[in-house]
Amino acid sequence: MALRRVRLELARNPDHPEGSAQHGYGFVAPLTDDGQLDLAEWRERRADCTVHRFWPGEDDAYGHLVHHRGHHWAFHYAGRPETDEEPIFRFDRHRFVVGEYVSITEHDAVQRTFRVAEVVPFEA
Numbered sequence: 001m002a003l004r005r006v007r008l009e010l011a012r013n014p015d016h017p018e019g020s021a022q023h024g025y026g027f028v029a030p031l032t033d034d035g036q037l038d039l040a041e042w043r044e045r046r047a048d049c050t051v052h053r054f055w056p057g058e059d060d061a062y063g064h065l066v067h068h069r070g071h072h073w074a075f076h077y078a079g080r081p082e083t084d085e086e087p088i089f090r091f092d093r094h095r096f097v098v099g100e101y102v103s104i105t106e107h108d109a110v111q112r113t114f115r116v117a118e119v120v121p122f123e124a
Helices: 039-048
Strands: 003-010 020-030 050-054 061-068 072-077 086-089 101-105 111-121
Touching: 020 039, 020 061, 020 111, 039 061, 050 072
Parallel strands: none
Antiparallel strands: 003 020, 003 111, 020 050, 050 061, 061 072, 072 086, 086 101, 101 111
16 A cells, blocks of 8 residues: 555635635545555554645644544644644545545634645655
């Protein structure tokens, strides 16, 4: 199983009717051949499963993709308490292929939709 780098960009919304490539996330995760998260591989490679949040007017945030009991995935950022994690709605059921959509509840408690813009092999 290979790690992949995934780029999520803000999807269309009232503030950004065309979406925005300047607002989003880049993260590394083990994906199956059909683009789904591989939990067993994540357990072995969790230190490599990083996230980078980029948003104009805010400092970039860096952290890790984390998994909690059940099917709960989140982005956790260095130096922030667990209560500030950004939960990802049905992350385990998504296929990470270009053009698919993912919803993330961000640190401001607003759920936003992001489009998968890129999925490429991760080179450490």
